[in-house]
Amino acid sequence: MKRPTISDIAQRAGVSKVAVSYALNGQTGVSETTRRRILAIAEEIGWSPNRAARALSGAMSYAVGLALCRPARILSIEPFFMGLISGVEAELSARSYALTLQVVADLDAEVEVYRRWWAERRVDGVIVVDLRTDDRRIPVLAELNLPAVIIGDPRGSGGIAGIWSDDAAALVETVEYLVALGHRRIARITGLPELLHTAIRDEAFERVCRRSGVTPTLVAADYTGEESARITRRLLSSAHPPTAVLYDNDVMAVAGLAVAQEMGVTVPTELSIVAWDDSPLCQLVHPALTALSRDVPGYGGHAATRLLAAIAGERIESCQYGTPRLVPRGSTARPGHQPPARRERAGPAARGTRSATGAGSGTGPAGTDARRKRDR
Amino acid sequence: MKRPTISDIAQRAGVSKVAVSYALNGQTGVSETTRRRILAIAEEIGWSPNRAARALSGAMSYAVGLALCRPARILSIEPFFMGLISGVEAELSARSYALTLQVVADLDAEVEVYRRWWAERRVDGVIVVDLRTDDRRIPVLAELNLPAVIIGDPRGSGGIAGIWSDDAAALVETVEYLVALGHRRIARITGLPELLHTAIRDEAFERVCRRSGVTPTLVAADYTGEESARITRRLLSSAHPPTAVLYDNDVMAVAGLAVAQEMGVTVPTELSIVAWDDSPLCQLVHPALTALSRDVPGYGGHAATRLLAAIAGERIESCQYGTPRLVPRGSTARPGHQPPARRERAGPAARGTRSATGAGSGTGPAGTDARRKRDR
DNA sequence: GTCAGATACTTAACCGGATAAGTGCCCAAG
């Protein structure tokens, strides 16, 4: 089956291909009658513009690039990226832009990918994730003059417009919530230390802890459950274990919860847990995890919209979107060793007292969460 | 900054652009001296071929398409897709092919995307996932003569080569394992019923249950934790609850585990749980979930390799890869109401008896799993 | 010495669109 071209349409319509081009692009220069005839033929034979041809003359590729620089095992478990991609995609495909995805091994490879995409005219712009402190991708993008949107704090995006959430504010809110509950020993298990948002959260953490008279503990991790489990185990067996732990993603928080349960540390009475980034996962475990929730697909959609604007030549500014909201669930409570009354009477074998009926009440919060999710 | 073209190189080298083209593509027709000079210049000015131009003359786009037809909330929680993408990508980028991703709302949209990609020459081939029973995408791909690799059972791929795993065998192995443990009431909570692999697993499930004298219970779900929780709750509160449940993905299995724990049903003694598709998630929960593990990135890599072969014009055959292996963990055991000795002595508040020291033994299996993962 | 054939190039044409610069033709104003 041969792909139809504008020449095919021209032949059928008995006009030149330029007339067809004008007609299909809404330009003046063809009569309304001819235009309709041409459009009808195009529709009939199922014509779509050959992107390569368009790109060659118009210097546009109608594609946007996204390079992901994380090992496969992290990519697959982190719901964040797939959520982001969904959001980006929804926005792009609505304007018939394509998303070109590349997984790279390290930052050098990523920079090379940008250079190649630019030289090959593969993409019209890129979305940059995982902004680093003093990020060397930024000058390259500037040098290439490649339209870009940075997902990350404008302090690190070196003049390139970005979309960012106020992580510091969210962190302060969370710590203050824990302090209000009565916690005085709070630990934070971080994501990759080279990421800018890790540094920003760290700084905010130390600041709010100092201000609140809380002993901060900061441990760097790598987003994996293994690492989180190891660190949590160490923290909980120390002389003065924290009464609350903030994890920099949901996977680490779930792993931390599992370790606590293994070690016989009751959550939330003996240990409160907060996860950064909400996901269905946080509501699947028991107790459900208090989380910093944000609208990830919306975040991606916004980024895509702004990138398309930048590609269209608009001057775009950095904008804030979707600062995480603290969603308290069962994993945070006042610190103390007395478990809540309902659980106290649990039989030795049972992990909780709720009967099948009691569990029905468990649908309450689940239902609420489902509703919240739909609201975003 | 202007993008360098072969004409720039030609000018610098003092030859025609055709000579440059020959030199850069390893064709005969240029002397070794000239070739080296041209390559040096190309390297120096950072030339990469303009993909649009290449595509226009060569009729190749050097891109592969992947359309995902699942709602965002499922995409983001299912590690399968991101794992698949990582694997596909690794293979593609090694041969400097790009991956074009599109998230679509339904099958009609997906078919439209294929038609558009084909007409636009956006991609040289596609990878098709989530094969349905009597899949209407297949005839379209055949009609368009668009190179494709189906990820799914060849019984449904209508002559188009695919890559598949023997789900029926894996399911039979799992049920036989449960039967050997002594289970006689086994339930299976399935994924989307319209997917071919769901039907294949269902059929195998009923067959092996009948053969083994086991009462099968089949309930259709949709891969979400909410749905799984609802169904599990219903099953467990029925008159004759199953003693083992097979879930069609990890998220549903984790949700099922949470419900059991909520309801005071001990896993694994009162209820055994098996998850289809392993992920770090399965090892984070407590007890760790027995799972059907497979090498998802490898699966994707294989698919990409075969697709590239098909694009290169080779005739490719369907091939089997990565039939899931059953990885027994703590969530499966002989059915019975006596919890194992070590847990029996648990204090009322504790969810497990393991002390900090006891938890150290927990690193044993975790270490093993990490090693296994690296092996793939 | 000459002629075939290889070598090392060049020129021309093409891929499928976009776009600048014509070219008839009709209508209306002067």
Place this chain on the structure above:
DNA sequence: CTTGGGCACTTATCCGGTTAAGTATCTGAC
């Protein structure tokens, strides 16, 4: 009746590569 100007088109050219089809120049065999 002429001229000017818009309308509806066409022709020519370009984007940056690939490929077919020349064309000199050199080499070697007869």
